[in-house]
Amino acid sequence: MSRSSFADWAAKIGRGLSVASWRGLLGLLLLGVLSAHSLRFIELDVLNRLDAALYDARVRWFAQAPIDERIVVVDVDERSLAELGRWPWNRARLAELIERIFTDYGALLLGLDLILAEADESSGLPVLEALTRGPLRQNAAFCAAVEGLRPTLDYDGRLADVLRRHPVVLGFHLSTGAAATRSGALPPALPIDAGERAQATGLTDWPGHAANLPLLQQVAAGGGFLGAPVDPDGVVRRGWLLARHADQIHGALPLIMARLLLGDPALRLHFADPLPGQTTGPPLTAIELHSTRGSRLIAVDRQGAVLLPFRRAAGGFHYHSAADVVAGRLPGDALRGRIVLLGSSAPGLLDQRVTPVNELLPGVEVHANLLAGLLAGALPHAPAWTTLLEVAVLSLLALLLLRLLPRLSPQAAVGLTVMLVVLLAVLILLAWGAVGLVLPAAASLCLLLLLLALQLFFGFFVESRARRRLTALFGQYVPPELVDEMSRDPERYDMRGRSAELTVLFADIRGFTTIAEQMPADELATMMNDYLSAMTDVIRAHRGTLDKYVGDAIVAFWGAPVADPLHARHAVAAGLAMQAALPALNRLLAVRGWPPLRIGIGINSGVMVVGDMGSRHRRAYTVLGDAVNLAARLQGLSAHYEAGVIVGEATRQQLGDWPCRELDRVAVRGRAARVTIHEPLAE
Structure with missing residues (x-):
């Protein structure tokens, strides 16, 4: 068939189709596109952004208002920098701060949202030692004085002594790409069975790391990696719990702290049942923490990440200035028996995150929210089966509306659509509020609104011709090449x-x-x-x-x-x-x-x-x-x-x-x- 004859045939088919047929075909096409998006055969950026916005709205609506009394943030804030000097502080100052957190205030556990990667030579001890090996090596009095000062001037040693005596979890970074170098000593990997490690193919593989000094990591209670995945729009909504590095699996700082608080339970990985003919490993679905006190199952995605259980935008946790801790200005019970995270809210230290509840949330509070959710066993989750549920809902709504809308008046069609939107919104909010289940919403809501728009378009064909006349009039003022683009959303202009x-x-x-x-x-x-x-x-x-x-x-x-x-x-x-x-x-x-x-x-x-x-x-x-x-x-x-x-x-x-x-x-x-x-x- 030639191109011209095919065009003639297509034109005859188009002329032969009724308005109802065109409406049905376009409705089914819309259903197919949205279903393909839900199944991730295609990616519609506008729906991804809408789903993210709807998710953020749910996070804000259901964010817990009461302050979590279990977790406290010791904050390296602007006042601390003004009183104690610019960052980074020397290790002697850090050792003094940690010692006070435990000895003076009786904290239960401390996590550091920072990395101690380089030796601290600010005391001048290396210079003195070089002199004892060089020009003053024959000066016995000088050499003896240096030996006497060594315990005081060895700042790393003083910090290591404090870490040895108190339960402190250190942080470290994992890296990839051009930054994938390796420095510092990593903590022990998570005790996960080798077979389960091999199955967890979806975990992000990080070839590089920036970790702490061996002297410090070896005496610490543990170590967990820092950082959280950032969505394409720059918002942090999830937190990694697991990551692969050098064929081992390491845990995030909140997970390591939670394991210590729960008695160091055994850790198992759970996977979905493999599908027939599946060539890749089954997706990771959950982490199980099993101890004599019981088991705790944490739903995760294939990458070992969870949705963060954010609290209210401000004041979800008690913040205490590090300067007040060092100066002893806190009430005696401010940290007693509590879990402490040491981090910074100072803007100059660049540890701020964009989140659904706050445009600039300190990174340490991201860890605090995740730790609180792990301890409470309450994390929002979106199981893989919600994708199939979304496709089923899309199909049901499409068949219902394509059958009913043509029989209704415009007012009734709008009323039915609004009722279905409200019903869908109520079900989505109930699923979140009752069990923390995150149901996708954007595709279903768009289907409802677009099918209504399709019905109104065909129902108001005469009005559309009036719209074209209006566009022609509008073209007197705006160059014609942009009129069509502007007419798609005239209220913006x-x-x-x-x-x-x-x-x-x-x-x-x-x-x-x-x-x-x-x-x-x-x-x-x-x-x-x-x-x-x-x-x-x-x-x-x-x-x-x-x-x-x-x-x-x-x-x-x-x-x-x-x-x-x-x-x-x-x-x-x-x-x-x-x-x-x-x-x-x-x-x-x-x-x-x-x-x-x-x-x-x-x-x-x-x-x-x-x-x-x-x-x-x-x-x-x-x-x-x-x-x-x-x-x-x-x-x-x-x-x-x-x-x-x-x-x-x-x-x-x-x-x-x-x-x-x-x-x-x-x-x-x-x-x-x-x-x-x-x-x-x-x-």
Whole structure:
């Protein structure tokens, strides 16, 4: 079948289908796409973002308000840095802090959200030891004095002595990629059966680590890795419990602390039953902590991660300044019998995380939330079977709505859809609130709303024609190439005048007056039509807004009405493309015996007024301002500098690594200060 006959056949089929058939086909297509997304055959970013937003809303709604009295954060805050000196503190100071946490305040267990990777030489002991081996080795009194001072000046040794006497869990980092080096001593790996380790193929494999000094790690009560996975939108919603390193499995800091608090229980991994014909290992589903006091099952995903049980946005845990601990200013029972995490909320130490409950949550509180959830045995979880449940719900809703909506009035159709949305939301919230079950929501909600929209579209076909007329009217003010994009979401756009940072382009034909005097009027008009069409096509291809034609000049701008964060780059790319399009146009002109055209282009960025402006007789969507005037001046300078495109300093700054040649610093009419001008080169 030829291409033309196939097109004719398809057109006949389309004309033969009724509105109901089209509605049913589109509804089933929508069901197929959403089901494919749920099964992860395709990824729809908008649904992923919506699911994340709905999940974040549930986290905030169900976040526990009461302060968890079991866990306390000793905070290296701004006040601590002001009183005790800049970070990092020497090990003697850290040893004093830890000693006070246990001896003076009676803490139960301490976890460090920091790494002690390098030897502390701030006391000067290495220098003194070098002198005893060098110039002063014959000075017995000096050597004896150094030996006497060694216990005091050996800061790492003093800290090791404190760690030996108290239950402290140290933190370490795992790394991959270019940062995958290995330094420091790792703690013992988790006691997991070799067969279970081999099956856990979904765990992230980290080839590198940055761990603590062997002297410190060997005497500590344990060690757990730090860090949490960050979702594509930059939000931390999960926390790793397990990670693979050098064929061993290590635990996160909260998991190691929880095991110590629960009596160091045995640890087993649970996996899903393998599917028929499955070639990869079965996915990890849970971690079991088994002790004489019973078993605790922690649901995890294939990567050994759990959803974090965040508490309220602020005040979920008691914070005490490290300076107050060292100075003994805390109440006597502030830390007694409690689990302590030592970390920092100081912004300068860069340990802040974006979470569903707080845009800047200290990383130590992420560990505190996970530890609290592990101890309570209450972690939100999303089992693998929820994917199949979502597909079943999608199918049920699609069949129900495709059958019922065509029979209902528009008001009844909206009412039914709203009722189903509310019912679905209630079930999702009940599942979370009752058992911490996280049910996917975005695909089902989108299906309901899109099927309603589909019904309303076909039901209001006449109104859609009125919408097209409205779009045609709207096109009087907005360039047609962007009207279609704007009409998809008209509420986002406002034609009233506003200030915005945009980029404007002026293009003008050099020597146009001479050309116009030498050509007949009809030929000149034809040539100008060809030229303006070619240049406008280039501007449209680069998402520019065509402002106006002023004789042989073209004015266009970028960044409005549709926002464009790369407006400067797109404008410069358009200017260079306009120059690149001239040779082909000139060849066509030469065939007709017409002279070749040369153009000069000026581009400038800045804050300008954009909007629907004019008189009651005629209006236009245009730009005004000093930045616009400067672009016109730059265009006028292009002939003097024999440059195809000249850009102002503001545009140059927004081009980033785009190659440019600085031309001059010039005085521009209307400006007191000189202006630096540049010529952009082919990228």
